[in-house]
Ligand SMILES: Cc1cc2nc3c(=O)[nH]c(=O)nc-3n(C[C@H](O)[C@H](O)[C@H](O)COP(=O)(O)OP(=O)(O)OC[C@H]3O[C@@H](n4cnc5c(N)ncnc54)[C@H](O)[C@@H]3O)c2cc1C
């Protein structure tokens with residue numbers, strides 16, 4: 001898992017709009033990768049900002065085909081440029097970055113086949129949970145709760161192959177009106193271990209809801225180098241970091257996935 005971080009050459013195999021402002025891009029790379037759900041790559045635009053990587057989570061990776069799938073929201077200049085990339089476009093990404101979810105540990109803490117894991121995804125935090133749902137569903141029961149703004153959902157049906165899926169939307173047009181936790185209360189959903197990826201208010205609410213249960217959160221911070229050198233991405237931790245000797249951790253290296261009781265959010 002400790003593969004060297006380097007630029008990896010890739011070719012765009014497919015790029016499509018899957019919801020308003022949301023795109024799915026498949027990159028082919030000849031290099032066999034070792035990827036954990038929750039890890040990410042640094043993708044570079046060709047335009048003005050080409051030195052700054054854009055951290056994008058790996059939605060899926062299939063070693064058999066060499067296809068790495070990214071699902072992203074058009075946010076600013078970089079992601080706008082990616083959305084215009086066509087099949088055949090050559091690029092390179094920095095990878096594989098971050099720690100990812102400890103799948104074996106999560107399944108074991110959940111109690112294996114007789115236990116259950118509850119996944120919470122909000123907005124653009126949803127894509128990395130797809131690979132997590134796939135891997136966990138081979139070891140334990142998986143229930144997923146996805147939060148969107150409107151009924152224009154994405155990846156929803158892909159999650160359904162791994163277990164029950166519930167949705168919450170801000171405007172109530174699909175599933176429960178409100179947050180992912182409103183959906184949990186409305187449907188009486190439970191789980192032995194919780195995993196979440198999404199906006200900070202959602203992560204904070206899930207951490208509170210976990211109440212003593214094991215809980216893993218994937219944090220999002222602005223990044224510059226992606227490899228632990230610039231300290232642009234530090235978050236506050238409850239313990240002292242072995243690298244910096246302060247109550248900090250670098251989200252790009254020690255994260256983005258943390259045990260909820262290890263971080264202050
Ligand atoms: C670990 C991690 C995983 C992520 N995974 C995804 C994903 O799977 N799908 C997705 O749509 N988005 C994801 N993001 C957010 C994504 O990185 C930003 O939306 C993207 O960098 C915006 O770039 P831009 O040039 O379009 O926007 P701009 O706002 O023009 O970006 C300007 C600069 O700020 C940085 N920046 C802006 N917003 C963010 C942000 N939210 N997080 C980190 N850096 C930011 C950019 O990288 C760039 O260097 C992830 C962020 C992190 C930290």
Ligand code: FES
Nearest residue numbers: 224226230231252
């Ligand atoms: S982005 Fe530079 S240390 Fe994390």
